[in-house]
Amino acid sequence: MTNWTNTRVLILGAARQGLALARWLSLHGANVTLNDSRRDEDLASAKKSLSDVNLTWAAGGHPLELLDTTDVLCLSGGVPLTLPIVEEAVKRGIPLSNDSQVFMEVVPCKTIGITGSAGKTTTTTLVGQMAKKEANRAENGMKNKKDSSFIPSRSAFVGGNIGDPLINYVDDMTADDIAVLELSSFQLEQMTISPNIAAILNITPNHLDRHGTMEAYTRAKARILDFQSDKDTAILGRDDSGAWSLKNHVKGGLLTFSMHDLEEGLNGTYLHNELLSLREGFAYVPLFDAREGPTTRRS
Numbered sequence: 001m002t003n004w005t006n007t008r009v010l011i012l013g014a015a016r017q018g019l020a021l022a023r024w025l026s027l028h029g030a031n032v033t034l035n036d037s038r039r040d041e042d043l044a045s046a047k048k049s050l051s052d053v054n055l056t057w058a059a060g061g062h063p064l065e066l067l068d069t070t071d072v073l074c075l076s077g078g079v080p081l082t083l084p085i086v087e088e089a090v091k092r093g094i095p096l097s098n099d100s101q102v103f104m105e106v107v108p109c110k111t112i113g114i115t116g117s118a119g120k121t122t123t124t125t126l127v128g129q130m131a132k133k134e135a136n137r138a139e140n141g142m143k144n145k146k147d148s149s150f151i152p153s154r155s156a157f158v159g160g161n162i163g164d165p166l167i168n169y170v171d172d173m174t175a176d177d178i179a180v181l182e183l184s185s186f187q188l189e190q191m192t193i194s195p196n197i198a199a200i201l202n203i204t205p206n207h208l209d210r211h212g213t214m215e216a217y218t219r220a221k222a223r224i225l226d227f228q229s230d231k232d233t234a235i236l237g238r239d240d241s242g243a244w245s246l247k248n249h250v251k252g253g254l255l256t257f258s259m260h261d262l263e264e265g266l267n268g269t270y271l272h273n274e275l276l277s278l279r280e281g282f283a284y285v286p287l288f289d290a291r292e293g294p295t296t297r298r299s
Contacts, residue, residue, distance in 0.1 A: 160182040
C-alpha cells in the first residue's frame with residue numbers, strides 16, 4: 001500500500017518500531033491507533049515523543065474490539081503471531097504489516113537486506129559502513145568536478161532491526177541513495193517485498209519458541225528471497241547447510257561466500273591458501289591475505 005489516507009491502522013507495541021511507524025503513518029494521512037499492553041502511566045515517555053502527532057492511544061491490554069475499526073494491523077518487533085488479537089485479525093482477513101514492509105513499499109532507492117541466525121547485526125553494520133564510505137567518496141568526487149550534474153549525490157542509510165527505524169528517513173531518500181537493512185525472521189513473516197540484494201548468512205536453530213519448528217523458521221527466513229525478481233541478487237552462505245538449502249528460491253543472480261574453494265560455476269568470495277579471493281564468471285580477483293587482513297592504500 002502506498003496511499004494511506006484515511007486507512008485505519010492499528011499498531012501493536014509502542015516501542016522503537018511502533019513509535020516510528022505511528023508517526024510516519026499519521027503524517028501520511030492514516031487514522032492510527034497505537035496499542036500497548038502497558039498502562040497509561042508507563043507510556044508517559046512514549047506519549048510525549050508523539051505529542052505533536054494526531055493519533056489514538058489504547059493502553060492496558062489488547063481488546064479484540066479494536067479490530068472492529070481496523071483496516072491494517074501492524075506488528076512491532078517481537079509481537080507474537082499467537083497473540084489472540086493477531087489470530088483474530090487473521091481470521092477476519094485483516095492484512096498484517098510492519099515498519100519494514102511499509103518502508104519497502106515506498107523506498108525510492110536500491111535496498112540491501114541481511115538476515116541470518118547469527119552475525120546479521122555485525123554484517124549489516126559493516127556493509128553499512130562500506131556503503132557510507134562509498135557515498136562519501138562519490139560526494140567528494142562530485143565536489144572536485146566543475147559540473148556536478150554528472151555525478152549523483154548519494155547517501156547510505158542503515159537500519160531495519162537495528163538502530164533507528166528507516167521509516168523515519170524514507171521521505172528524505174532519493175533514487176541515488178542506498179538503504180541497508182537488518183531483517184529478522186519476525187519482520188520477514190509479514191513482508192511481501194524483497195530487497196534488491198538479499199543475503200542469508202546462516203540458518204541454525206533460533207526463535208523456535210516463536211516459530212515452533214525449524215521448517216517454519218526457515219520459511220520465514222526464505223521470504224527475504226521469495227519476492228525478488230530476475231534482476232535482483234541473492235547471497236547465500238555456502239558453508240551453512242540451512243542457508244544453502246534455499247538456493248532453489250533464488251530468482252536472479254546468486255553469489256556466495258565460503259572458507260573453502262568454490263565449486264565450478266559459483267561466483268563469490270572464498271578462501272584458498274590463506275588468500276581471500278573473488279570469483280565472478282571468468283574473472284578472478286585476489287583481495288587480501290587472510291593472515292594479514294585488508295590493507296589500506298596510503299596517499
